[in-house]
Amino acid sequence: MPSKTKPTRSRLLLAGLLFVAAVAVQSTASAADRPNVLVILCDDLGYGDLACYGHETIKTPHLDKLAAEGVRLTDCYSASPLCSPARAGLLTGRTPSRSGIYSWIAPRNPMYLKQDETTIATILKGAGYDTCHVGKWHLNGLFNHPKQTQPDDHGFDYWFSTQNNASPTHRNPKNFVRNGEPVGELEGFSCQIVANEGIGWLKSRGDTDKPFFLHVCFHEPHEPIDSPQELVDDYPDANRRGEALYYANVANMDRAVGSLMQALDELDVVDDTLVVFTSDNGPETLNRYSNAWRSHGSPGPLRGMKLHIYEGGIRVPGILRWPGRIEAGSESSEPVCSVDLLPTICELTDLPLPKGKPLDGASLVPLLEDKPVKRTKPLFWHYYGAFHNRQVAIREGDWKLVAGWDQTPDMPTGGSLKPGIVDALKRSELKHFELYNLREDLAEEHDLADSEPERLQRMAEQARQLYQEVIAEGPNWEFPAARGRKQN
Template sequence: MRKTTLAVFVSAVIGMTGGMGNVLAAEQSANQLNKPNVVIILADDLGYGDLGIYGHPIVKTPNIDKLAQEGVRFSQYYAPAPLCSPSRAGLLTGRTPFRTGIRSWIPTNKNIALGRNEKTIASYLKDQGYDTAMMGKWHLNAGVDRHDQPQAEDAGFDYTLVNAAGFVTSDLDKAKERPRNGVVYPNGFYRNGKALGTVNQISGEFVSQEAINWLNDKKDNKPFFMYVAFTEVHTPLASPKKYLEIYKNYMSEYEKQHPDMFYADWVDKPYRGPGEYYANISYMDEQVGKVLAKIKSMGQEDNTIIIFTSDNGPVTREARKWYELNMAGETDGLRGRKDNLWEGGIRVPAIIKYGQHLHAGTVTDTPVSGLDILPTLAELTHFNLPTDRIIDGESIVPVLEGQTMNRQQPLLFAIDMPFQDDPTDMWALRDGDWKMIFDRNSKPKYLYNLKLDRGETMNQLGKQPVLEQKMIAALARYQSSIENDSLMKARGDKPTPVDWN
């Protein structure tokens, strides 16, 4: 069918031009028209158990639930890392984050950024003739205003609306009185490199509307790649009153009396309850629904690959920093949370929909990773992966088609969090049903059979000597490959620990 359509298209162009000189151009145009659009929607700090479709007993997420019912839902999908910056680097490049120059989250005063010689999904699709755009949280450098570091425009995105690294800053940050009160309207967004100042919309709505506006403004018939990276449900939580009203029964009396108190002033105040967190998820779900509805209204629903996931696990009620107070992320019983290598830190929701091309309502328990997104899109949109760099992910098209996937190497996770009082373990491998966590000296620390021990409570280290040696050797190969990575060497990078001082 596609060959016939292509032949008709080429013949028409030849007829209009009166010769064969434009045959190649006609074929290229036809190929572009046949390529699917790609939309990646990324939530911030959304936990594995934070959605209705993933079992949350309270939160309502009708739009994302419907997306899952129309696509493929993953029960063992892993973010590339348990923190935002490295996870986003891995998702966009298909390379384990340590290769990309990003080993942990990026503070605003650090000289850390995605390597200039890295290529992202946007770069590859732009080379294939796609229009490319991103809206939302970038956090692959130390600030959107850093002219000495690569920005989203340097990573293949033609159009950008991005916020500064880290928090969604607002005018309340600068207020001197305590406690501070008011709506969290962001002031750190930049559109195509130009600062916008304070935006009188909550971040999620501002991002979703920008995505819709960009689609409205598209005048050509080229396929598009759109990366929509919501700031929800990262602190500070900000949601319209209609959603706060829905979950008012899950808010404390103190919160009801002080509904607009800034999150940074909660330290010495009573518990506010989980209602604001629940409201923010449902608010984010509404924004996702707006983007999906726009794609459908364009008649592009069947020709668009839609990927929804989260950058890492949630901030649970186990607050570790002052700005994490009163969060209420759920992991569906998985151990751990954001910033660590337990399942709760890296296993997150993920859904892929591709119109009628995939069997609706499929649920798969095949372990996959965010690193797999790039090679999967390469296969679905028909471009070749580069040969001048290592791509750690593998195509999961067999999984999407309901077939068995024979992964060539274990899944790798790494994070560099060298806190002196409680250093985070640095490495983890998932090989089949088994997961091994290594400390900062690459010494095995835990071994779990996740099929039998979903909660990671029964350490099998020392009981599986053959398997242990296999996984230790696999980590050593990964580490050697990272240390000798060609792109890292070209940049002059050294795999040294992050300096947090």
């Protein structure tokens, strides 16, 4: 349980500065010799939403070109089947439930990424990088408030962000904050605004010899969706309500990626920059809630969508480009996950891994040399509010285990954290095991639990051990007492 004494903004900043100083002392290599890193994260982009991943209608020429210049990952995963945990996992290299980011973070929710969590930005800033976050943050319930950490508390020198979605829609949003100051209404579409802010930051840096880490988090194609009319008009054959709007939304995001790639070219840093493109989870389900009528995302051949622990909820597009280090036009079926990004960047920059907390990711540097990734533990996912009471999955090689838990009643699907949920997690155990061979059964249609009893038993024990370890580490957040009565 967190202390009842709330951290002040000055205390949070002091703790962050002390950690950055510690990292800087350990770093001896020249910052100028290290690669730049550009991470582009989409919101609710499905595995099948890009032309280079098989969509037959949506036009994504810039991302298709990016894939042709690098490696297209066929077995790329997010750390979670929904937004806030996925972002925590990507930045920390840790299964998000370890850090207490159990679900999406509603405004004023007590969940936030604590100061003692080490992020990619904190590590790179301590090693002399310029760091910038633009777009969706969604790692606190008290956005731009001193009682919880903000992007600058986690290593970002410059930030231009929203708590969650662009509001009121992607068109002319009015809820961005730049370095702690609300910006007011902006003209244009969110992905273009976010990309332009990142490009402006890149071009205005004082010392261009310093490497940079730019984290671009698009709101697209999350609801509430809005798109340029000229792009909507590109899809005259889309006849379902909201379909053309969705297709145009993905195409508009693709345009923004094109702007970012052009900026790297203009700055002559293409060969010095690792570009990572991916999504935070699978596509939103059409009409799951009233504003989701424009959500026509595709999981491709996968089972499930957002909020599912099946492949459609966690397997996402993944593209890596780094000329000279990654073979152009290549493809990899090596299972990789966003939690792998932190250890990968640490190895590429010759920086030490953070100590004191368990990491779940593995370095992908062997993949750049067409070698298998070396893992000491299987890939692991946990989300208590997933569909059909299936909350845990692990993948080892071609095999995937899916598991539910023993609590009754089941948790409400998709809800943010509420009082009592963490207590239930900490006393729960796994059951309802399913087993799939993903190489032979990508759609997870054939449960092999009965025909592979030894494999099932071994993987179930792995899942139980990891689950108990992760849940034991996760904090139990303190909710404010309800007005007029004591909160249990």
